[in-house]
Structures are given as C-alpha cells and as structure tokens.
Amino acid sequence: MQSITCEKRSYSREFHSHQHEFGQFLFPLQGSLDIQTKWQEIKLDPEYCFFLPQGVDHNYRSMDRNEFLVLDIPTAYLPEESSSMYIQLDQQWSSIRYLLLEEAENQGNASSLADLTRYVASKLQIAKPPSIDYIHRHFKESIRLETLAQIEHYHPAYYSAWFKKKTGRSPKAYISDLRLKEAKHLLKSTSWSMSVISGELGFENSSSFTRWFNRCEGVAPQKYRILKNG
Missing domain, CATH: 2.60.120.280 (Regulatory protein AraC)
Structure with a gap:
C-alpha cells in the first residue's frame, strides 16, 4: 500500500x-x-x-x-x-x-x-508504553514481571524480550537503574540516614540497601555521599 x-x-x-x-x-x-x-x-x-x-x-x-x-x-x-x-x-x-x-x-x-x-x-x-510509565511511577515498590506483562497484554514469556528490544535492558536492570539514580539524588541532596533512604527506595533495611548500592556503584553509599558532597 x-x-x-x-x-x-x-x-x-x-x-x-x-x-x-x-x-x-x-x-x-x-x-x-x-x-x-x-x-x-x-x-x-x-x-x-x-x-x-x-x-x-x-x-x-x-x-x-x-x-x-x-x-x-x-x-x-x-x-x-x-x-x-x-x-x-x-x-x-x-x-x-x-x-x-x-x-x-x-x-x-x-x-x-x-x-x-x-x-x-x-x-x-x-x-512511552503503559508498562514503562508504570515502572517510572512505581520503581520504589516491588514490581512483578507478570504485572508488567499484563499491563501490555503480553504473555509473560514474551514480555522480557519485547522490553529489552524497546529499552536495550531487561526490566530488572531498568528498574535498578531508576532506583540507583534516585539513591544518588537522595544521598547528594538530603541528610537522610541510610535507613530512611533504604525505606524510601523500598528496601527491607539499610544493610540490604548498602549491599545493593555497593554492588552497583563499587562504593558504599556513606562514602559516595562524602565524595560527592566534599
């Protein structure tokens, strides 16, 4: 045509x-x-x-x-x-x-x-597809792959492949990147404690947040705050 x-x-x-x-x-x-x-x-x-x-x-x-x-x-x-x-x-x-x-x-x-x-x-x-918009509004919460697939009316087995084609990353990596960006922002712009920041980002406790941040960034969040704020 x-x-x-x-x-x-x-x-x-x-x-x-x-x-x-x-x-x-x-x-x-x-x-x-x-x-x-x-x-x-x-x-x-x-x-x-x-x-x-x-x-x-x-x-x-x-x-x-x-x-x-x-x-x-x-x-x-x-x-x-x-x-x-x-x-x-x-x-x-x-x-x-x-x-x-x-x-x-x-x-x-x-x-x-x-x-x-x-x-x-x-x-x-x-x-922005509805499921990606949902991620941006709820990335601080626990998000199930099945929930995202249902939003797009995709079968879950296909959703991850579709998502990676759309964004270049897996849903898990995409959500982790959003959380990391927010974590860095809170560490630089607030004086909140690690327990408050971890709760804000949906982690069970400050220890799990610290381990996750260290794994992603290669430095503990407390040290990152000191480095960035001088």
Whole structure:
C-alpha cells in the first residue's frame, strides 16, 4: 500500500484473521475490539489506542456496537523495525485522534494527511508504553514481571524480550537503574540516614540497601555521599 487511508470502520462479531503490509492505528470511537496476536490478547476500548505493525497475523472481532477510526500507514512512513503498541489515550493522543477525525470526515487534501501521518509515526517512536510509565511511577515498590506483562497484554514469556528490544535492558536492570539514580539524588541532596533512604527506595533495611548500592556503584553509599558532597 503506497497511499494513506484514514476512515471510520466497524467490525463484525465473527473472528476474522489476516495481516497487512502496512502499519495500522486503531482509535476506538464506540464499543470495543478483541484483538489477538501470537503474543497479545487485547480488548481495545475508547480509553486506549493501538498500533499494529506490518506483517503481524492477528484475529479480531467486536461483540458490541462499534465504530473505529482507522489509520493505515504505508511502511515508508514507519521505522524499519516497529512493534505493536498499546497506548493510553491521554490529552495528546486525544488531540491526534481529533485531527485524524477531521481528515477522515472532510477528506481534505492529501498533503495535510501525509504531514499528520508523519507526525503520528514520529510520536509512535517516542511514546512511552503503559508498562514503562508504570515502572517510572512505581520503581520504589516491588514490581512483578507478570504485572508488567499484563499491563501490555503480553504473555509473560514474551514480555522480557519485547522490553529489552524497546529499552536495550531487561526490566530488572531498568528498574535498578531508576532506583540507583534516585539513591544518588537522595544521598547528594538530603541528610537522610541510610535507613530512611533504604525505606524510601523500598528496601527491607539499610544493610540490604548498602549491599545493593555497593554492588552497583563499587562504593558504599556513606562514602559516595562524602565524595560527592566534599
């Protein structure tokens, strides 16, 4: 497919299966859509949007009255490697949906739709997946891999591979890096004791925090504080 398609579509109750040689963005307007891929099972509702990359086999159906805004994106607009993405419809993505709706309803000139599609594709590359956003909000707590996989609607066996492809690190290493960054900040900017800092970062006690920090940084947290604060 060389041209961009932006239109409203509805889906039937029977499961259909196919793949396409283009990327597809789905914005629910009414109802929900069940989508199954090899690694994901999603019930897409109007609180989220979903990007499906080219060449992915998927089954889909809708069990209720439904209407979706669909943007079919030629591969020329997309990065060489892209993965499916389940995105919460925040203010920014709601605004994008509104602009695409205007294009779908008015069938304006092709260049404005092309410009908007390029913008959507660029946002797709920097969008933070829901599970990574969850990590940034909860990294001080204990986070189970199964919880993160469930947020993305991935099977746990596949989630770690998807996460490493997305970030270059394992979930465990990514969370540890966030904790270490926060630990350094607290050691440099506060006079809190080791027990208070360890509790703030979710460690059971100051001994486990000290061992972890020493293993990560090669120096005890007390000495790090002295070195950094002179």
